[in-house]
Amino acid sequence: MGRALGMIEFKTVSTGVTAADAMVKTAAVELVEAQTVCPGKYIALITGDLSAVDAAVDAAKVQYGEQLIDSFVLGNPHEGIFPAIYGTTHIEHISSLGILETFDAAAIIVAADVAAKTSEVELIELRIAKGMCGKSYVFLCGEVSAVEAAISKAKATVAETGMYLDSAVIAHPDPQICKSIL
Secondary structure, three states, X not given: OOEEEEEEEEOOHHHHHHHHHHHHHHOOOEEEEEEEEOOOEEEEEEEEEHHHHHXXXXXXXXXXXXXXXXXXXXXXXXXXXXXXXXXXXXXXOOOEEEEEEEOOHHHHHHHHHHHHHHXXXXXXXXXXXXXXOOOEEEEEEEOHHHHHHHHHHHHHHHHOOOOEEEEEEEEOOOHHHHHHHO
16 A cells, blocks of 8 residues: 545535545545535545555546546655645746646546656646646656656546646746746
């Protein structure tokens, strides 16, 4: 059993809170974040042993599936996920910039994890549906070929669920752009 991360995303706040409560009552998991996001959706992010996280997310999906938008369970998530979510990543220089957008919150975390595990990139920011009308994005950086590989793999993963919106890779972004995102 390893460290794991799981998330549920629901259409309504009332179902989301109820499902989050069911998750923490189902298994020994820690509720890392639970909140309303745009446009009135609700997300809950949990961590714990893989089997516990899996059981908790499954319970929420089974009991409240009618209102479920998306969910995931990641075993051994990339260590850059939480700093990117909370805006604590420290980046000195951006050689190239990758951007990927999704239609929902859960898919962007999966995309960021896949991207960070695909090649030598650093996650800069993970914006999870806050002030984005339910959309989410990830900014990442590294050498051009690494960023291209990471974005390509993340895009393919998210496209399988139908949640892919758009992406771009900018080689050597202007310092003004870098300053605006750091």
